[in-house]
Amino acid sequence: MFLLSHMMKAFIRKGRLTVIDADGKAHVFSGEPGPEVTMRLTDKKLYRTLVFNAELAAGEAYMDGTMRFENGSNLRDFLALFSMNRLSLGSYPIQKALRAVKMRFRNRQQANRKGQAQQNVAHHYDVGNQFYKLFLDENMLYSCAYFCEDGETLEQAQRNKLRLLAAKLCLRPGMKVLDIGCGWGDLALYLAKLEDVEVLGVTLSKEQQALASQRARDAGLEGRVRFELRDYRDVDERFDRIVSVGMFEHVGVSHYDEFFKKLNSLMPDDGVAVLHSIGHMSPPGMASAWLRKYIFPGAYSPALSEVFAVVEQNSLWVTDLEFLRVHYATTLKHWVERFEKNRDKVVELYDERFARMWEFYLISCEMMFRTGSQLVFHMQLSRNRDAAPIVRDYITDRQKAYRVREKTLNLSL
Incomplete structure (x- = not known):
C-alpha cells in the first residue's frame, strides 16, 4: 500500500x-x-x-x-x-x-491491416443489435450528436448532426456518395431521401450490414442505397462525395497515409469528403490499455497534428474545419441514462460483468469529453480549393433549407 x-x-x-x-x-x-x-x-x-x-x-x-x-x-x-x-x-x-x-509500441497496438480490422470491429459492433437498441437513439446513430438548443432530445440532436453533415457535403441530385463506416445506415438513408443521391455504405460489421440493408429495403431505397460488408480499401468505384463518421478512430496512425491516399483516389478533382472523428487537443499519445483490451482493439483518437501532417502529404485541401467540443459529453450522458434504465436487460442478455464493463466505458468517455482532452472534429477535404463555397454561410443556409425539406418529405424522426 x-x-x-x-x-x-x-x-x-x-x-x-x-x-x-x-x-x-x-x-x-x-x-x-x-x-x-x-x-x-x-x-x-x-x-x-x-x-x-x-x-x-x-x-x-x-x-x-x-x-x-x-x-x-x-x-x-x-x-x-x-x-x-x-x-x-x-x-x-x-x-x-x-x-x-x-x-x-503504439503502432503495433493500432494495427488495422485487412482482416485484422474486421476482427477488431466485430469485437465491438457484433455483440448484437438488440444491445445497442437499449441505449442509442431510435435510429441507432452511434456517434456524437449535435445539440443546437438546450433541452433537445437525443433523437433531435442526432438529426441535427445528419443535417449538418449533409450541408457540408454540398450535395446535388444524381451524385454518387460513399459512406465509409456506415453503421446501421441512418446517414446513408437520410442523404438518399433528402437529395435523391445514390449511396454506397461500407462496414466491417456483419450485424450492422444486415440491419442497414433491411432498413433500405423497408424504406424502398434498395435501388439507390446499398450496404456492403467491405473494407474501404477494397472500394474501387469513383464518388462525387465521401463521408465517414466515427470510423477514422479505427484506422490507426500508421494507416493514415493509406486512408487519405484512398480518399484522394476515389474522388474527382471537384469531389468533397467530410470526415467526422474523435480527436484530442493534447500531443500525440495512445488509447488506454483498458479501452484497447475490452472495448476497441486497435483504436486510437488522434491528435490534430497527426492528421494534418498526413493530409498535407496527400495533396488535399482542408476546405473547412469545425470542432464539436462539448456535444459528445452531452451525447454520452444521454446514452448513460438510457443504459442505466435498461441495465437489468443488459444483465439478462449478457451478465453483470458485461454491464459493469459498459458502465465504465460510457461514463469514462463522458468524462474525457467533459473535463479531459477529447473533442470531435469535422474536416472537409477536396483536391480543389474551391470545390466548396468559399464563404461558410452556405452551411447554415443549407441546414435551414433542409429543415423545411424534411417536413415537406415527411422525414420523421
Missing part, C-alpha cells in the same frame, strides 16, 4: 479521495476543494497493479467488483475525479516512464 499511497498523494491535486484498503484502514488523499469520493479495495493485488497500469487495473477492478464505492459515492464521481486529476497522474515518474516505453 506504500507505493500506491505515494502515487495517490501526487495524483490528487483537486478534490478528496478516501481509499479503504483490504484490511479496512482508510487512507485520505486531498488537494484543492473539489469532489469527494470514497473507494474500497478488496484485493491487495490492486495496490501494485494500480501503480503500474492504473487505467487497466481500475477498469478491471470495477468489472470484477474488487473496487467499490461507498458513502454515497459512485463510479461517475470517481471517474470525474480521475479525469480532473489525469495530468498529475501522467506526470508521476513511474507512469511517465511506463508511458514512454508503451509509446514505442
Whole structure:
C-alpha cells in the first residue's frame, strides 16, 4: 500500500479521495476543494497493479467488483475525479516512464491491416443489435450528436448532426456518395431521401450490414442505397462525395497515409469528403490499455497534428474545419441514462460483468469529453480549393433549407 499511497498523494491535486484498503484502514488523499469520493479495495493485488497500469487495473477492478464505492459515492464521481486529476497522474515518474516505453509500441497496438480490422470491429459492433437498441437513439446513430438548443432530445440532436453533415457535403441530385463506416445506415438513408443521391455504405460489421440493408429495403431505397460488408480499401468505384463518421478512430496512425491516399483516389478533382472523428487537443499519445483490451482493439483518437501532417502529404485541401467540443459529453450522458434504465436487460442478455464493463466505458468517455482532452472534429477535404463555397454561410443556409425539406418529405424522426 506504500507505493500506491505515494502515487495517490501526487495524483490528487483537486478534490478528496478516501481509499479503504483490504484490511479496512482508510487512507485520505486531498488537494484543492473539489469532489469527494470514497473507494474500497478488496484485493491487495490492486495496490501494485494500480501503480503500474492504473487505467487497466481500475477498469478491471470495477468489472470484477474488487473496487467499490461507498458513502454515497459512485463510479461517475470517481471517474470525474480521475479525469480532473489525469495530468498529475501522467506526470508521476513511474507512469511517465511506463508511458514512454508503451509509446514505442503504439503502432503495433493500432494495427488495422485487412482482416485484422474486421476482427477488431466485430469485437465491438457484433455483440448484437438488440444491445445497442437499449441505449442509442431510435435510429441507432452511434456517434456524437449535435445539440443546437438546450433541452433537445437525443433523437433531435442526432438529426441535427445528419443535417449538418449533409450541408457540408454540398450535395446535388444524381451524385454518387460513399459512406465509409456506415453503421446501421441512418446517414446513408437520410442523404438518399433528402437529395435523391445514390449511396454506397461500407462496414466491417456483419450485424450492422444486415440491419442497414433491411432498413433500405423497408424504406424502398434498395435501388439507390446499398450496404456492403467491405473494407474501404477494397472500394474501387469513383464518388462525387465521401463521408465517414466515427470510423477514422479505427484506422490507426500508421494507416493514415493509406486512408487519405484512398480518399484522394476515389474522388474527382471537384469531389468533397467530410470526415467526422474523435480527436484530442493534447500531443500525440495512445488509447488506454483498458479501452484497447475490452472495448476497441486497435483504436486510437488522434491528435490534430497527426492528421494534418498526413493530409498535407496527400495533396488535399482542408476546405473547412469545425470542432464539436462539448456535444459528445452531452451525447454520452444521454446514452448513460438510457443504459442505466435498461441495465437489468443488459444483465439478462449478457451478465453483470458485461454491464459493469459498459458502465465504465460510457461514463469514462463522458468524462474525457467533459473535463479531459477529447473533442470531435469535422474536416472537409477536396483536391480543389474551391470545390466548396468559399464563404461558410452556405452551411447554415443549407441546414435551414433542409429543415423545411424534411417536413415537406415527411422525414420523421
